[in-house]
Amino acid sequence: MVFSSSLFLFYFLPGFLLLYLLAPTRLKNAVALVASLLFYAWGGLNFLALFLASVVLNFSLIRLMDAAVDWQKRIYLTVSILLNVGMLFYFKYANFFLENLSEVKSAVGGEALHWRQVVLPIGISFFTFEKLTYSIDVYRGVNKPLRSFWDFLLYIMLFPKMIAGPIVRFQEIAGQLQDRSAFDTVDQKLAGLFRFGLGLAKKVLIANALGQEADRIFGLAPADVSAPLAWLGAVAYTFQIYFDFSGYSDMAIGLGRLMGFQFPENFNNPYISRSITEFWQRWHITLGRWMRDYLYIPLGGNRVKPARLYLNLWTVFLLSGFWHGAAWNFIAWGAYHGLFLILDRLFLLRLSRRLGVLSIVPTFLITMVGWVLFRAESLSAALTFIGRMFSAEWPRVLPDLSREFWATLGLASVCAFMAALPPVERWEMNWLTAEPMPLRRAVGLGLLTAVLLVLSASYVISGSFNPFIYFRF
Template sequence: MVFSSVVFVLYFLPLFFTVYYLVPGKWKNTAILLGSIIFYAWGAPRFIFVILGTTAVDFFLVQYMDRQQTAGRRKLLLFLSVCINLGLLVYFKYSNFFVDNVNVALKAMGMGTIPWLKLVLPIGISFYTFESLTYVVDVYRKVHAPLKKFWDYQLYILFFPKLIAGPIVRYHDIAGQVYDRSAYSGVEYRLRGLYRFFIGLGKKVLIANVLGSYADKAFTMPVQELGTMHAWLGALAYTFEIYFDFSGYSDMAIGLALMMGFRLPENFNNPYTAFSITDFWRRWHMTLGAWMRNYLYIPLGGNRTGNKGRLYFNLWIVFLASGLWHGAAWGFIIWGAYHGLFLVLERMFLQKGLQRLKQFAAVYTFFVVLIGWVFFRLEHWGPSVAYLRRMFSFNPGLIEGEPLFWTTLFIAGFFSCFTLLPYGQSLQDKVYNNPYSMRRHYILFAVTVCLFVLSVGTLLTSSFNPFIYFRF
């Protein structure tokens, strides 16, 4: 079940919040946990037992680790927990990729291949594995004490707004909210959460889906039939699709959580207005970037290493890992290495030049990001290179696209760069951050209800409703 589905919007959502608001305060966490289990089991009934089982093992293992007095035992139990979590992720997500590549090598040597039954990837495994790792590592580092109640840990991991696609939340960021949500529990925050959900739904259904339909046609067309302009439009459509798809989902997650009194961290901050690739990664999928920084980059030495070569190597390794986290295919690894390369180049010499370019630096950044998305979308080296060749082949071809596509592409471009315009940032802050006046409530309510009606109407009449990060 995903947020942008008829089942969720018209059935699960109203039923869940009716129950949640009616039950007494002491039962609200129970309502959330049961709702989260139903939410996950609806889309992956077989794998709900995997996530329940692994969270049970983690909970008791971390409690036992925290009671140990010797550093050696604590490290051993930390290692065991990390191996269990990463082992589960590697088995389900990367074993198919590993066996496929081994079989390719065996075939090339004229040897027999390894028989293998393809594994199905559990929904959201990358996200809840990373959250499990943050919990055990932070307890080991004594950032926070281990949870005393098993069901509270289950609630943290299974909390359905963030379960499938984040944001990736460190436990200590919401620890107090598990027990006391009075700071964000008033009508004001419930309404703001509802507005945020409707805005996210509109971004996903009314923008991402329209652009995604065009991008899919461009990327699945035989490459020899693809004209230069069509190839560029396909890449541009996908560039905006993945942003409005994922940021829309994050908006919905943050809005749903706020309707329950939880304040989740932001995940996007206008990434296509970035003035460098370094700046882009401060704005894109921010919770993943924070995770990589705290649990991989800093342990590798981070910026503290005195050796510049080691610093560049650390950056590159982090982005190789980021690419591999996104998917078990060479295209994702190349995409991560590609971004890592530009980060290293910026550290070496590009950053100073970009600071002089000012607004034009945003054009450079957008161009670099757009080229990278081709590898991300096609997932393999050969098809990606063939597509890029068509983009730079200067073979105009026919430019196709219905008026809805062109209108949506303009809207996507406008709102992606909205904060670069005068008063753009202040207007965005009024919608997302600043306190609301009654006038602003009336305006937001009217606008977001229109978005909701249009989105539901589109969902009921269209069968095209993919979600890019659903498979990660």
């Protein structure tokens, strides 16, 4: 079940909100937990028992760790990490390694392997990171472990963030699991509803329209893809993945606000970045911070010699690419971004400072080529597509695409780049953070929310193309 589906919008969400808002304070966590279990079971019932068993084991291990002495703490932490990483490795990467091993055996004259394909549980990449952050934060003494197993289960399973983030660290939400009264206001609920409506509109009105054309172009035979058509496909996907994923994050953050939770921001206008370093400070922010604090810094961070620092950067982004998907094109995508992060430190940051605002253009182009690696079905297909982008075949007539596509592409461009103007950046945050909210602003926000919800709901009812890119991660 995804947020932009008819089932969620017209049945699950209204029913849940009615029960949650009417429930007394002491029962709100119970209502949220039952709803989260139903939400996950709808698409992942076969894995629910395994998922719950892993949560029970994690909770028990961390309680034991908290009561143990130093050397025992490390043992319990290690077991917890191995349990979580082992589950992720098996379900997400077993097929990848077996396929590659089979190909190697066949290449040297051996018999190909035969195995039953491992099915990927929904949201495993995201809730694995959250279980890890709980274990590590308790070990580091950042937070005490939760006393209630049900609160811990709610932290892991809270449905707005469970499938595709944001990746919420334990320390960011620990207090809110037991007391959300500070955020349980009418202004917060109105801001949350607007944020949900904004995210839904980004997803269904922009991402879906562009995604349909991107899928068609990437599905063509290479001989049928001219250079301008390849660039249009890359541009369409570049905007699709941003409005799709940031739209989902907006919806998750908005739903959290409706419930009294404050989730961290996950996107901050990434396509106005002036370097790849800045891009990763603005794109999938919670993943970037997780990688920095739980992987990059433990490897030595910036405290090591330059050669080791560059190796650390590349290692982190190779793993980031592999986290996104078990395929060589994702690994290549991670290596590609790691390379430009290293080049930033060597000389590109100095060059971008000289270019000023113009450095947005080369950064966007670098990012767009990288998204081809991310989107293609395989590494060879990605390289072929990139080859078509840079080929000399430029016909005199532009590809014949629909007016809806061109209009949506124009709207996406304006929305993605207008934040380069200082008064515009994070305008919605300025609107939503003022509390108490002035009456005129509250009325305007309510009307705008209603328009966004009606337009988006109309599209969901009438449209049939409604994928969600990060659902498979």
